[in-house]
Amino acid sequence: MRRDTRDRTFFQRGGFGLLALLAVLTFAFDILPAARLIGAALAPGGAFSPDNALSVITSRSAIRASVATLETALLSSLLALLIGGAMALVLGLTDARARRPASFLFVLSMMISPQVVALAFLSLAGPASPLLNALGLAPAAGTPNPMLGRGGIILVLGLHHAPLVYVVLSAGLRRIPGAVIEAARIDGSSPKRIVGTIVLPLLRPHLIGAALLAFVAGIGNFGIPALLGAPVNYLTLPVLIYRRLSSFGPGIIGDVAALGLLVAAVAGLCVALSHWLTREEAVQLEEDRPFEPFWRLGAGRRLAETGVWAVLAVALALPMLSLLTASLVPSYGMALTPVTATLDNFVEVLVRQDVTVRAFRNSFFYAGGAALALALLSIPLAYALVRRAGAARTIVPALLEIAYVLPGVVLAIACILLFLKPLPLVGVSLYATPWIIVFAYLARFLPVALKPAMAAMEQVELAQEEAAALDGARTFRRIADIVAPSLLPAAAAGGLMAFLLAFNELTVSALLWSAGTETIGVVLYNLEEAGLAAQASAIAVTSVVVITLAMLALDRLSARLPAGTLPWDCASASPVARAAAAAPMAPFVPERLAPVTAPHGQVVRG
Template identity: 55%
Template sequence: MTVSDIAGPRIRLRGPVRFKWRWREGTGLALLLAAAILVLSILPVGRLLLTALEGGAGAFWSVLNTGDVRQATLNTLVIAFGSGAVAMGIGLVFSLALAVTNMRGRGAMAFIMVLSLMIAPQISALAFKTLAGPASPLLKLIGLAPAPGTPNPMLGEFGIILVMGLHHAPLVAITLAAGLSSLPRPLIEAALLDGASPWQVVRRIIMPLLGPFLLSAAILVFVAGTGNFGIPALLGLPVGYLTLPTLLYQKLASFGPSTINDAAAISVLIAAIAGTGVVAAGWLLARRQSRLEADFPLEPFWKLGRARLPIEIGVWCFIAVAILLPLASLVATSLVPAYGVRLSLESLTLAQYWEVLLRQDLTVRAFENSMLFAGAAALSLACLALGFAYLLDRAGAKLKAASLALIELPYAAPGIVLAIACILLFIKPLPVIGISIYATPWIILFAYHARFLAIALKPVLAAMATLDSAVEEAAICDGARLGQRLRYIIMPMVLPAVLAGALMVFLLAFNELTVSALLWSAGNETLGVALLSLEDAGLGSEAAAVAVAASVLVCLLMLILQLLARRLPENALPWQALGGRRLRSERAGILRSREGNGAVASG
């Protein structure tokens, strides 16, 4: 079969193929991208700003100058800085250990670390809540449960900082892994050949070069802490500890749309705090990455010798305590008849799973809705990502950068800010057609498309950049039109990246709470909303069963992504940068190192 068999009739080309394609056939795709950016990014953010400022600066300030907003702002900053410090410490040590030492099992360590990030924050909060309290089935099983009536230490400021710090530590590790991968290996090898110890290399060479990445990671976890809703909702609301996102949720839940102008003002405050950090982090990373380009990237050089086994045991113990033990507590809580019952062979039951997966209308409907909403968003965004990545790959540098910045805006903004923007945009009937999608499933789907388009686009863009243009140019010369080239030539080559982006979107949307907490309506509850409702109603065992079922699905989808990893571009999956794909080049790096001038083996 030739290209002409696929393409059908030839088309006559005018001018150079490389430079004329936009005007000849790319106009429709460019207009679609412009419309998507306008509808999904510019209109929601613009409507939010107009509403927040429509009463003037005085009215805007009067909302922000109230006592509850000031206290919530202070709490938000304390949580963001505190959890950021915890995340920075853990993420830095973890990323360095995986990048520079010859520990075994780094791929598994990285996978579990990122799994803790992909599991919804409200599930992490529920896991620690069930682990630490006097009613903990797991602590009762081993006889370490606190006395009845003892306050749960996870409720309040300390618990929020600890859980959020652990949850965001993989974000730090992923950011630093990008910096570590850009460090030139010859510089490290030269220092080692000159007699420097591995510790001196880390302290005097790697850490100074990582400075901008450290600052960028600190800003990113600060932004994530500012906009996090799930953890403060489960660990703060029960004791009246409010952050800006939970204050916003509480106001709308108590007073409804009548407080929408106040909610818009608070949303702008949250967006301003988070947006400043996002811009600063992006500038730092772009500036640093333009200066560090390593043809021979860093590989493990620190041979641990006899200390390797104790260090590996220590790392696995930390992973067990910080990640696996809370998840085990969730499982134990889901296997008892009611929260607080001691787990034993007599009390062991699967009734909660039967209840939430098959019998209870709320949870069954929530599972169905989350599967439907996440699946629909993943499928449609995968289709859009293919066309948009093709267009952006051929766009000029400035146009591409501006487009990507606008596409990433709804994802960079806290989810609760995007939810308020969607409410403001759709609370009144749409112009011309006179239809409102407020309080319907469509508003949730719209928000998912706005929030996760950047996630679907990233791996496809990376794959598109690796393609050889010669095949497509031959198809153009043989008369293949744009749709035919995308379908028969481009899509088969980037299909693994398209599937990876779609699965990542599904992963994030399936357990999502921050957006849907304000956008759901009766009959359209999502899984995150159902879990929060069960916990508020005191049905801890049922909530734990929902959380365990959702976590199992997330783990299975991540394993499917891992199976696709060999066919994806470098670092298309977040755990590849930490330990997944680098490990496959490790043995080759050892051989190169041993063969070259006595350089230190990477182990």
């Protein structure tokens, strides 16, 4: 039934409160922190004077840290592109078995916090490695740990960010219409030729975008360079910022704001370029049927599967085994034997030590509270963006991503600048309280929680809302009775994703914590700095267990979520592809081929 103008106006009436909420959150979480950071860097004391920022940025230590940041980010992004690209092609194009479990485990290696990954690789190599000592493979005493310094940082960053490349490329593969592949197969093209002439050209924007995102992640990473570079005085910009602020306190805030602005400028430029390259117009093809794996490897399948599980062993299994081994010995450096094996480190950090027990409790409360708030906020915000935002629908999500795009150290500096003085009107200061950490979590992970809800909102039909509106239901009643039940699984998934990222978070917490507000990431870093690697490993193992359980809970929700919501679901996002992952590949049926626009614009018909 066609709605007249009166019905349309009646249905669209209201919702101004939702738009106001959206505007307030965008201003508070993104625009205000960014503006405060720029003001502190370029106008210290309130007067425009960029000379101080220029002198800080061009100082010898800043230049040396910038070079270290750029070289580790560049080389690690190339390594991540190589590994993540190979995994995306094998798991997305071929008939390799167990693609979805492999995808889950690969993404799990990225969800584990960087400082845990760094600690795992630090424990894996070197003469003091409990695992190597247990196997009798440890190098001679006094041999330097190969993970310390530039090479170790590049290797660990590359392995840690390879799943990010994998997720981006897998999403790009899903946008290639399956009929294009079928047309090429009808024409007699081999799978290798299809990959070279169709798949890779269509993936070119995603390849560049994925490399840029890995580069940005390398620039802003704090945990890996802090644990692997700081002990040998190889400092990146985030580590230099942390050292200056922790050594000199808030009095040096203008200097660190200038350094933070430098990091933010490089990261923002790369992210903007990545978004432009992977925008929706990048592939102009009719998606008449979903993309499915098409490459039967035959005798080479076992070799491809071996390569996939070898990557998982290096990126996840060996480091986690090293952590577990280090956590089960009385002190770091001892070999694990039936005599030396002990659970005392777990008892120490989970029961006896007040600071570690408090850190676990704080992390659960801060991350869990922020995740719950974001899950609840995502429903009205998704409704406002999809139904009410109009022309601002593309601008507001980009603004909301500012806090997520900013490296964590930069966001932490912005929060310090915002809350160092008491809030106007109320006269209450959030600085050195748990609320400043929660605020940073809310600002940083709002885009993560919002995306699944927006994807689900796109699929909610208007018919029920229209009927309720004509029956007199106002906007908030329609949201509560119709929209919220449909969006609840996606909102829960978004909240769990935010919890995954916030629970072990270190980059933001490292600058915002105070006595009594320690988090897991902060305590783990401090224990490693104090030489208590066995206790730090016990904390790391426990946090990995928590993250794995949260990911399994998310996986249970996958059937009720829009396709592609979960990052490890990329390899089998469509129902057809999910069936292919669990069963032998279906035979090729040419009769199913429908008209489709080929990559060069010509129309191909079966």
